Amino acid sequence: xLELRSVRAGYGTFPALFDVSLDVRAGEAVGVIGPNGAxxxxxxxxxxxxxxxxxxxISMEGVDLGxxxxxxxxxxxxxxxxxxxxxxxxxxxxxxxxxxxxxxxARAKHDGRLGLVYELFPRLRERRRQLAGTMSGGEQQMxxxxxxxxxxxxxxxxxxxxxGLAPVIVxxxxxxxxxxxxxxxxxxxxxQNVQQVLRVVDRAYLLKTGxxxxxxxxxxxxxxxxxxxxxxxx
Amino acid sequence: xxxxDIYLLEALINGVLLGGVLALLSLxxxxxxxxxxxxxxxxxxxxxxxxxxxxxxxxxxHLPILVASVVCIAAVAVMGVILHVLVIAPLLxxxxxxxxxxxxxxxxxxxxxxxxxxxxxxxxxxLRLPVLKVSEMFLSYSRLLAFVxxxxxxxxxxxxxxxxxxxxxxxxxxQDRQIMPLMGVNTHRIYVITSALGGALxxxxxxxLVLQYDxxxxxxxxxxxxxxxxxxxxxLGNFVGGFAAAFVFAEIISLGxxxxxxxxxxxxxxxxxxxxxxxxxxxxxxxxx
Numbered sequence: 001x002l003e004l005r006s007v008r009a010g011y012g013t014f015p016a017l018f019d020v021s022l023d024v025r026a027g028e029a030v031g032v033i034g035p036n037g038a039x040x041x042x043x044x045x046x047x048x049x050x051x052x053x054x055x056x057x058i059s060m061e062g063v064d065l066g067x068x069x070x071x072x073x074x075x076x077x078x079x080x081x082x083x084x085x086x087x088x089x090x091x092x093x094x095x096x097x098x099x100x101x102x103x104x105x106a107r108a109k110h111d112g113r114l115g116l117v118y119e120l121f122p123r124l125r126e127r128r129r130q131l132a133g134t135m136s137g138g139e140q141q142m143x144x145x146x147x148x149x150x151x152x153x154x155x156x157x158x159x160x161x162x163x164g165l166a167p168v169i170v171x172x173x174x175x176x177x178x179x180x181x182x183x184x185x186x187x188x189x190x191x192q193n194v195q196q197v198l199r200v201v202d203r204a205y206l207l208k209t210g211x212x213x214x215x216x217x218x219x220x221x222x223x224x225x226x227x228x229x230x231x232x233x234x
Numbered sequence: 235x236x237x238x239d240i241y242l243l244e245a246l247i248n249g250v251l252l253g254g255v256l257a258l259l260s261l262x263x264x265x266x267x268x269x270x271x272x273x274x275x276x277x278x279x280x281x282x283x284x285x286x287x288x289x290x291x292x293x294x295x296h297l298p299i300l301v302a303s304v305v306c307i308a309a310v311a312v313m314g315v316i317l318h319v320l321v322i323a324p325l326l327x328x329x330x331x332x333x334x335x336x337x338x339x340x341x342x343x344x345x346x347x348x349x350x351x352x353x354x355x356x357x358x359x360x361l362r363l364p365v366l367k368v369s370e371m372f373l374s375y376s377r378l379l380a381f382v383x384x385x386x387x388x389x390x391x392x393x394x395x396x397x398x399x400x401x402x403x404x405x406x407x408x409q410d411r412q413i414m415p416l417m418g419v420n421t422h423r424i425y426v427i428t429s430a431l432g433g434a435l436x437x438x439x440x441x442x443l444v445l446q447y448d449x450x451x452x453x454x455x456x457x458x459x460x461x462x463x464x465x466x467x468x469x470l471g472n473f474v475g476g477f478a479a480a481f482v483f484a485e486i487i488s489l490g491x492x493x494x495x496x497x498x499x500x501x502x503x504x505x506x507x508x509x510x511x512x513x514x515x516x517x518x519x520x521x522x523x
Contacts, residue, residue, distance in 0.1 A: 048415070048416055049415055050412070050413075050415060050416070069415075069420070070415035071414070071415045071417075071418050071419055071420045071421075072418070073415070074415075074416065074417070074418035075418060079416075080416045082413055082416065086410055086413045088405070088406045088409045088410055089409060090409055091402075091405060091406060091409065095402055095405070095406075098399070098402050099402055099403065099406050099417045099419075100417060102399055102402075102403060102417045102418050102419055103417075103418035106418075107399060151418065
């Protein structure tokens with residue numbers, strides 16, 4: 001479904017990704033783990049078009065993303081839940097969700113998608129008139145995921161969904177990610193919380209200083225010496 | 235009720251009527267600033283061109299006033315888009331001071347161009363609307379018309395922002411510009427739409443103001459600074475704050491003009507602004523950040 005081949009990207013003259021290749025197949029959940037500053041957020045941004053690759057190729061179901069304008073990438077079925085959630089803080093929950101369904105194809109499905117998001121996150125229905133910026137971190141993360149689901153995506157990109165949340169909320173969040181997957185949605189999730197994310201995904205990549213250092217199934221990575229040494233530090 | 239109270243009431247009502255029009259003027263500037271993060275210093279000059287447009291269409295070419303108004307609103311909306319595409323868009327990434335200087339340059343360009351093309355004589359529609367006499371008060375029909383139209387226009391803008399997808403994108407973009415592509419929003423398209431809307435509001439203001447004031451190349455100076463101060467006092471980009479500040483300013487001008495000369499109203503208004511900038515530099519309705 002999603003293919004990255006030798007992708008390079010960076011900010012100005014500062015390179016953040018070197019030669020990254022990875023695949024996400026339809027229906028899979030794939031994790032990208034790695035320490036702070038490894039380039040995980042850059043990887044997500046380059047897929048959703050917020051920054052453009054300086055080399056290599058990215059394609060979604062055969063469509064080249066490098067030549068697709070950033071605002072058209074949503075229409076290909078990619079929804080990105082950005083780092084730090086990035087809700088519109090002075091807009092209501094319902095207006096935030098409305099923005100998630102902005103593209104014409106999603107507008108036609110607005111009511112159905114809204115019902116589905118409220119079913120998944122009943123708390124959002126209770127708070128639908130509240131300003132998004134006034135909710136708790138966990139509620140905001142739900143709202144950010146709900147906003148991404150409004151576009152009826154095929155591939156959901158989650159960037160550090162557990163950041164800044166209490167452990168009990170993190171558990172709930174990953175349970176919800178599992179639940180979202182059962183609907184057939186493909187997920188690519190970037191996390192520092194390695195133990196948690198490996199419970200949810202089928203496969204994972206280890207990203208360190210801008211390149212992929214290891215790849216395998218969740219079970220393999222949990223056992224892997226490379227991961228233990230390079231990242232877990234145990 | 236004594237005669238004095240009648241004058242006071244008349245001044246208060248005229249203040250409210252003026253406030254409605256000032257609120258409309260500041261809404262256009264606030265929209266542009268909130269969405270595009272640029273101040274159109276030349277906003278009042280767009281209104282001046284609209285007033286000339288009305289003068290030529292109505293007084294010279296004798297078009298019906300409503301037709302002339304519609305053409306005026308559309309034409310100034312197009313000017314807003316041209317201003318955005320030619321001047322603002324190339325400078326979007328530059329320092330704010332460069333953007334201010336560029337739109338300031340447009341201000342002088344438009345004033346000079348109007349002087350060359352239209353001369354410095356004061357022109358008017360030659361249309362005098364009646365003055366209503368309510369008990370002992372005199373209320374000008376053109377002011378009432380301007381007030382009601384301004385309120386309706388602001389209501390329309392409110393509904394556009396609250397109800398439509400494009401309106402939601404306009405509000406969202408003012409809160410987080412960078413992630414708009416993730417929503418599938420083409421920010422440049424929203425900028426063009428907002429510029430057209432800001433221009434259309436300036437065009438509408440021109441239709442209303444030309445009923446009350448003569449037009450000349452420097453007419454923008456008589457309300458341009460006032461619009462700008464209202465926006466700053468309300469908190470630049472804050473629509474509700476701008477709305478409230480417009481009425482505060484209008485009442486100060488109107489009541490100051492009642493007790494002293496009209497010019498004193500403006501002196502009080504600007505003095506009030508300076509004091510407020512010390513007390514609440516973020517504007518009347520500053521958000522806690």
